Amino acid sequence: MLVGAIDLGGTHATCALVRDTEVLARETLTACGSGGLAPFLPRLATSIRNLSCRSGISLSDCAGLVLGFCGIADADSGRVLSTNGKYDDAPGIDLPGWCETELGLPFRIENDARLALLGERVAGAARGYDDVVMMTLGTGIGGAAMIGRKLVRGKHYQAGCLGGHLAIHPRGRRCTCGAIGCAESEASTWVLPTLCREWPGFEQSELVRETALDFATLIRVMETGDVIAEQILAHCLDVWAALAVSLIHAYDPEVLVMGGGIMKSADRILPVIRERVQNFAWTPWGKVRVVAAECGDQATLLGAVPLLEEFQV
């Protein structure tokens, strides 16, 4: 099956043509989620048309266009339901109508993390599994769940993709979602600078000299023997391990796929999560496999074909 696919993030969008498990052509555009979706749509349509033109693949051969969206979307009707500071005008836009008019294609939308799970399942770390939890460590913590070959969506399309908003500390930090002590408000890229600055002893740490406090920096400083950096990473690993166990208890998967930008330091993270899951998850049937995502930034694009296939059955 041939499809058009767009992975729409807050700071960039990747447009692509995908055949089965292969990305045939792709182009990444700079985006600005806070600027809204409506002014960005013409560039997205142009990009898809250009890809078609350059690759010699006619859009009329595509089964549809799939939009991977960084918010909550109704996969049945093609509407965006809710956003969190990115493309906040999207719920009011008739995306299926836009797609039909501009590209002449049927339209489907899905949350980007759910698409990434589908992508990892057809072409990556979750191949061969029908029961999967995906956890992405990045700016926030994303995720998705599949039970018995079906994406967990829920009544309002929220289930499974709010993994970063399971409570990990009942008296923790206020999260951007409004709740208290969510996993992502305890340990994610957006909270890391605050977490560091408020950590006891931060002023004595080498971290104080860093301008960009992300996890790559934290780990680099830790590797020089910095005790504070080590404590902060240990805290984050505690949070991620607790979340991993919670997600396993919630969705009962065979495999937990870990992705997201922070997993560039997988060698520091994966062994710890794996050991905690091994020791602490209550899975009398056996052990959940904990693996790194394999499709990288193509995962969401690769989820486009299985998504369309789901709706064509």
Place this chain on the structure above:
Amino acid sequence: MLVGAIDLGGTHATCALVRDTEVLARETLTACGSGGLAPFLPRLATSIRNLSCRSGISLSDCAGLVLGFCGIADADSGRVLSTNGKYDDAPGIDLPGWCETELGLPFRIENDARLALLGERVAGAARGYDDVVMMTLGTGIGGAAMIGRKLVRGKHYQAGCLGGHLAIHPRGRRCTCGAIGCAESEASTWVLPTLCREWPGFEQSELVRETALDFATLIRVMETGDVIAEQILAHCLDVWAALAVSLIHAYDPEVLVMGGGIMKSADRILPVIRERVQNFAWTPWGKVRVVAAECGDQATLLGAVPLLEEFQV
């Protein structure tokens, strides 16, 4: 539909005959989960036969026997999969064979919390809802989830019913399940005595004179103005509220039904959970209803008919 139903707990078992949403006859037996299931089966069969005899309802008119089990069970094959200190011999028992031989009835098994959710849905607080989370506060914390009219079961029949084992504190207490800082190892009846004794200032509290430290006692002492008791209840409410929000984020329900023995003090608990869910759950579509269970100790029995119906479709 007429069915036989057994609600098998660790300290007692209730046998019943149920027609649609009405318990026609019931009998409660003292049980001993640590003594195993095999020696108890003859008494269960006798009880069901006696109920039939006394009520003038022939067992041959029953569509089947449903066992609500306090552990993880395979609803498809009728096998117990795993236990946690109660009826630990059950995974080795051919329960469908026993039921056919002793009672001449088809057999179904399901986790007791999942049956309770079905019971509340046909005859209690979840009537009219297809997307439900149930949370039972008792000796431990139980639960179940339904999405789109289907019980959430998962690959190994664990999904949805380990709600009490979502992590609420990444460096919390060791739970009986093996994990760290589960909701039920932070706030449930089994942990309450330890929680109280380790609370700073416990020796100055009136609680020190109590022999049985359960939640009824805690609340009674708190109502005399005891500050320590108030702090401990506040801690437990924090944990339960965080869990409620997590379960809503995980399963995306329209209604959260709260049951279990601790809910005898619902007036102290429900308003707090309701307010926290209102303020902290991320549900842009609207507000999740938070309600008390209505079926009490009949919920599991009332789940028997909808369970059999599910498998007859």
